[in-house]
Amino acid sequence: MNMKKMIAVFLMVAMMIVSLAGCNSGGSSSGGAETDTYRVAFVARTQADSFAAWLVNEMKSAAEQYPDLTLDVFDGQADDEKVNAAIENAITNGYDAIIVQPNNGEAQRPYVESIVEAGIIAITTNARIEGIDGASSVDADPYVQAKVNADIAIDQIPQNAKVVVLNGPSGNFHADERRRAWEVEFFEKRPDVQIVGEQIAGWNKDEAVRYMEDWVTANSEIHAIISMNDNMAAGALEVVKNNPALSDILSYGVDGTPEATLLINEGTMTSTCLQSAIDLAEANISTVHKLLTGEEDEIHMDIDAILITGENAQAYVDMYTERGLIN
Template identity: 45%
Template sequence: MKLRKLGSMALAAFMAASLVACSSGGTGSSAAGDSSANSKSAAGDGKGGKKVCFVARASADTFAAWLTEEMKKEALNYPELTLTCVSGEGDDNKENSLLEDCITKEYDLVIVQSNNNAAQAPYVKKLLDAGIPVITTNPTTHQSDLDGSDNQDVMEGTGTVDADPIEQAKVSAQRAVKEVPQNANVVILNGPSGNFHADKRREAWTEYFLSKRPDVKVLYEDYANWNSDEALTLMEAWVQAGTHIDAIISMNDNMAAGAIEAIRDNKEYIGDDGKAKFLAYGVDGTAQGCLLIKEGLLTSTALQSAADLAKKNMEYASKVVKGELKVTEVNDHVEAPQINAENVNEYLKIYVENGEISESDIK
């Protein structure tokens, strides 16, 4: 089955990423979650170059893994920098420990992808107190994450490169208003509680879809924490309860893929002609998500380009460590264009050209 093939592709990608992370080639990096390694970088000779660390939230998160690989590629364009990549593996304590380790290793700048904004904010503050500039990315850390206030400004002393999670969800929510059938039963898959992107995408679905379609029933809703396996397990249980699900609303493509896997062989959801008897919406515009759209199993998603995020992060990191820009002047966002059946081929072409997928993967 195509989606099972995609699962294997994702696993292979994660394994490859882990192998790259443990090697000394390319950018300097450490094994996921192992902050003790710090190898030399082809993007810096390790002899006086400025040291930058990217702390990702989890290598098993398809978007975080994609962003990590793009950061490594982009770092090759900055010979004055040595980039190290580590992963908190979706564990707040582990990620916080990695942030503390950045102080010990005296990095010149740290780029943080929080797993839980409020949990990481105090440790971002520790970095700032140690005199280390911090850029938060995917998601932004806000002042409210640190002090519990209502202040939604970027956390004092930091910079950010991000995407707007409201816009990311809005593009699909608005079309869902028109295409989800009357009196539909929908299920909702959420990212981690406390994660800025997860929370805001969910808020957007309430504002732009649920509030406009009071006839729709939210049959089930739960946290799958960006994880396809967790989403698959939830969807299996929901389907077994017996009520037909008309639409899957997912806060990212990876969870949508897991939910779709759970019903791929179910004739109640896939017709004899192979066409889906359900709608499904995601966010991120990953290669996996685009392939699912091409196959007719994912209705739409919004691109969150890891390549664009990486380019901006490394460009600003270089300027900050060279003293050309204050970190607090870094406040930039990437766009969130909708991807659907009408335009998916142009995005698949990009993924083929950059080597993430091959022509044979496209059905």
């Protein structure tokens, strides 16, 4: 073989090696087979309240079921500026998908729109932000969540009762819709019931404790606590737990947290609506995987709203115990 032919053969082999190296670059491989790894950011509203913390843990567990997906969690600390900054950082860092749990839907709206504009998959969850073209959503119906409680409260709360109301953050889709459901499904049907205290406690147990202390001081009778989530209901119940005059107080919440199921099971709390962080997390991760792999272009879905009372609370206590959420 002359020198020109040897050079030509050498160049051909070199080109083949470079080509093969290029085919194996990008993504991760296992046993020689190439697989894409998708990077997903979950911007959590906060990890300080019980439901939000539960959702974070379930999101991590659900993501572990998908070997081609990694999940990073960012804590918004119930602060719009921190939530928005986390979204901006996730966009800058080039995540393949960003799941946002809004602190205040309207405050996060332009930032979620920026996710879509950047060509990144966007999902809003707990609560969804309506009307963002190109964004998907995974949520529960907050009106129904409150309605299932209001439907039984109609017969449970006595005539001419005095009640207190604990609200979530103003402008939050879940907070506003749950309060609207109580108005339509209960207060309009029970005009005899008097609201003697109503405040925004922002889903926060400590805030609920503070307001309930004031209401107990100002009112000799309170027949029911109507709360837009379990965390606030649990806080209000702490205030009255050693008060024999309020030992029969009724209390309603939403989320179906481990704490709430224990309180219901022991007869301290009346009812809650399950907003399963397990189902919500599994739906979010399944949805983002379908969007990333191109199985779907856009998805909007709600999980079920299940009423928990003294009749079925033990089943949920058992479930949480098995998952290590109740000792």
